[in-house]
Amino acid sequence: MHVISSPPPDQTSAQERLRIALQDGLPLSPRPYQALAQQCGLSEQDVIEALLTWEQSRLTRRFGIVINHHKIGYTSNAMVVWEVADSEVNRLGAAISRTGLVSLCYQRRPDGPDWPYNLYCMLHGKSREEVLQRLQRLKTQCGLQDTPCAVLFSLRQYKQCGGRYAHKRPSAPVKEAL
């Protein structure tokens, strides 16, 4: 059992500290959960149980290695957005997911006449050609040949990190206008 000098913090704030401590990932030492526990004023067992609870309550979708696809040769990706009828969106979303050709597939809110797209998916490949070939297969397999869509290849990655919804700083930074 750990010893702390101050009174035991309530579980909510301890869990919040754990989320913040985990934003930079697990420390690469033999007892990483113990190291996190010491940082957060919890026991090693508390940390492991909290992570299990997060997974069981589906607060987290996965716990593991987060890869930068880019560094292993997956240098091309495109976000493909489709305009489909509301009555068709669930069927097509499920069909796109089943192909195994996409890493993500979401229904999103359209935004006015210049952005009628309501179904989004993400395609990855080792080249632009490979991504386009996958898109062709996706269209054929799901009957999307005549569905209005836009293909937004990624040109630059300015930032990629884990969702930092637990913030050390509570409010948005004040910016000067450009």
Added chain:
Amino acid sequence: MSALTSPTSTHTPSTNTIELSGLEKAILSDYQKGFPLTPRPFYTLASQLGCTEAEVLACLQRLQQLGVITRIGPVFNHRRAGASTLAALRAPVGQLQDIAELINAYDEVNHNYLREHDLNLWFVVTAPDADHLDAVIRNMETATGLKVRRFPMVRPYHIDLGFRPDFD
């Protein structure tokens, strides 16, 4: 230009691709989800992979230094763990770098990409609650003088459960 805003070209020639060992490929393929929640998780990995804990730690340290591994940790379901939205703006080409840096500087932004479209800068904003999210986006609009479009998720059909790379 700071390290934070240094853009990563998405057209890195394949010759720059990092050579990976068999053990490294196995670790990358198999532990994107279900990472062991045991007191010595790297020992658990080692016993599953038939190597030593020290070898696993050395591999992970190398992969993290090379940037192949961003981190080992939880990937949150944003809808349950706060508020988030995909957002985009139309940055004039001449101001692109300045605007990208300005957007990057927000802690609430975790992905920020230049995409091939008039609506060219795409990013994800994540906040503890809807009010905070709204305040951040309005702050961005004031700072850039540009309209920030919001495309919140209605329903996921397929979520990121890791990615099985094809190491050919």
